[in-house]
Amino acid sequence: MDSILLTEDRPGLRQLYAEFLRNLGYQVIETGSVEDAKKAIEVTDFSLVLTDFMLPGANGIEFLKYLKERDPEFVVVIMTAFGEVKLAVEATRAGAFDFLEKPIDLDYLKIVVERGLEHRRLQRKDSFHELRAARDDHAIIGDAPTLRCALAMAEKVAPSEATCLLLGESGVGKELFAKFIHDHSPRRGAEHVSINCAAIPGELIESELFGHEKGAFTGAAAKKTGLVEMADGGTLFLDEIGELPIHLQPKLLRVIQSKDFRRVGGSRTLHSDIRVVAATNRDLKEGIREGWFREDLYYRLAVFPIEIPPLRERKSDLPCLVDHFLKQQNAGQSKLDSALMKELERYDWPGNVRELRNVLERALILSQGGALQREHFPDNMFDSAERVGFRFSVDLTRNFKDNQMRLEEELERHMIRLLLKEESGRRERVARRLGVSVKTLYNRMKTYGLEG
C-alpha cells in the first residue's frame, strides 16, 4: 500500500484531505509542522509527500529542498494559496512534482496523487532498466510429458500468493519458469526482479537485496534502493538460493513472512509486498544437515516445489527447441538434416537448454547463413570423447608458452564439463571435487562458455 505524508497546519483541512485519501486506499500520516514531518520520514518510507507551503517552522520550498537532498526520488506535491503562482514556479524549479492551488478540488487532488505515484514507479523502473529481463521471448517450448507436468504445476500455482521453489539442473529453464509464474499472476503489472545469488559476492548481496542508506559503509556515497523494494507489488526471483549466505537467510525469511526489512545502515523498518520464487540446483535438505541452509527458510520456500527435468531426459523436445532457437536467431530457414538431429539426440546436454541455445548460436555464426553442418558444432559433442578422452585442438609445435596456456584451459574446460555431467549439473559437488568455491566454478563456466 502506498503511504502518503500529509503536512498541513490547519487541522480541519488536514483531516478533510486525509480522509479523502484514505478512502482512496492510501495510508496517510498526518503532520502539522515541518519538524513533525521530518520525524515521520525517519520512520516511514513514503511514496509521496503532500505539503502546504506556509508552515510553522519552515516554508514549503525549504522543506522540499530538505526532502530532495535526502532522496532525489521523493515525489513532492505542494499546496499553495490561491494566486501564489510565483511560488509555484519556484517550487517546480526546486523539484516539486506538482502544485495544487487552494481551495483544492478533491477530484484534481486524486489525479495529481495518482500521477505522482505513477511517476515514482516509472522513475524506479528506469533506474533498474538493466535488471529487467533482456529477453522478450519467454515462451516455454517442449511437449515432453515431464515438462508439461511441470508447466501445469506452474500454471496452478501462478495465480496464488504461494512461494515456489524451482528445482533443476543449470540451464533447464528455471528462470523462464519464474517469469512464467509472474506473468500468469495478478502481480504481472508490477516488476519481476531477478537476482542470481551465486553471481554476486557475499559481501555485496545484502545491499543488493535490501539496499543501503547513504554512508552505510565506505563507498556508499548515495542511498541505494534494493531489489526487495523494487519488487514491491511484484515478484522477486532468487536464483541459486542455496548460495545465499546463512546470515542473510533470516532477513529473507522475515521479508517473506512479514514483508518487513531494513536497508543496510538504516534504522527504519520498511515494507515491501513481494512474492518470492526461488530456484536451486543444490540439495537444500543436504544444506540443512550440513548447516549452510536454514530449515525454517527451506520450509517456507518449499511450499510448492516444481521439478524441471534435464534435457537428456526429454530429448523428444530437441526438434522443437532447435526450431524455436533458429527462429529466434532469425534463421528460420536454416534446418538441421535428420542425420545431424540424430547426432544431437545422442549427446547428453550437461548444460541443458542453455547449452543447446549457445551451440546453435555458435553454429549459425560459423555457417554464415549456409546450411548447418556437423563441422559447425563443437567436436566433443559427436565423438566418443566424453567416454574415452578428448582431442586437443592445439598445435604443440608452435609457440610453446601460448599453447601451454590453451592446453591448460582446454583441460580445465573439459574437466568441468565431465564433472558437471557426472554430477548432473550440481555445481556445489563439482566445485567440491575441484577444490574451488562455487563462485570460482561459476566464473570459469562463464569464461568457457558453459554458462549462458
Ligand SMILES: Nc1ncnc2c1ncn2[C@@H]1O[C@H](COP(=O)(O)OP(=O)(O)OP(=O)(O)O)[C@@H](O)[C@H]1O
Ligand atoms: N523450455 C524452454 N523453451 C525455450 N527456451 C528455453 C527453455 N528452457 C530454457 N530455455 C532457454 O535456455 C536458457 C537458459 O534457461 P534459464 O536461464 O531459464 O535456465 P536456469 O535453469 O535458470 O539456469 P541457471 O540455474 O544456470 O540459472 C534461456 O535462454 C532460456 O530462455
